[in-house]
Amino acid sequence: MAEPEVGPVETAVRGDVDAMDVSGSVARSLAAAAFNLARKLDQDAGMATAAVARELRETLKALAEAAGDDDGSDLVAELSASVGDASAS
Numbered sequence: 875m876a877e878p879e880v881g882p883v884e885t886a887v888r889g890d891v892d893a894m895d896v897s898g899s900v901a902r903s904l905a906a907a908a909f910n911l912a913r914k915l916d917q918d919a920g921m922a923t924a925a926v927a928r929e930l931r932e933t934l935k936a937l938a939e940a941a942g943d944d945d946g947s948d949l950v951a952e953l954s955a956s957v958g959d960a961s962a963s
Contacts, residue, residue, distance in 0.1 A: 881916025884909060890934065894941040901940050908933045 880888070891905045911930040919926040 881913070883915045884912035887912040887930070887934070891937060894937055896937055896941045898940070901937060904933055904937045904940065908937065 887908050891908060896905065908930060911926055911933060914926050915923065915930065
C-alpha cells in the first residue's frame with residue numbers, strides 16, 4: 875500500500891514539529907498524532923473538519939509545551955507591565 879501524498883497542512887505541521895526541540899517517546903507519539911490529524915485535514919475530514927482542526931491545535935500546543943516553546947505571551951505581558959514613573963526619583 876503506497877503512502878498518501880503529503881498535503882499542505884501536513885507539510886506545514888511537519889515543518890512546525892521539525893522547528894521544535896522535542897524529544898522522548900511522548901513527543902514522538904504526539905508528533906505522529908499531529909501528522910495523522912493534518913493528513914485527515916488534507917484529505918477532507920468532512921463534517922469532522924472543525925473537530926479535527928481543534929484536536930490538531932491542542933496536539934501542537936502540547937508539543938510546544940513539551941519543547942518549552944511558547945507563544946510569546948509572557949514576553950508581551952512583561953513588555954506591557956507598568957514600570958512606574960521614572961521622574962519620581
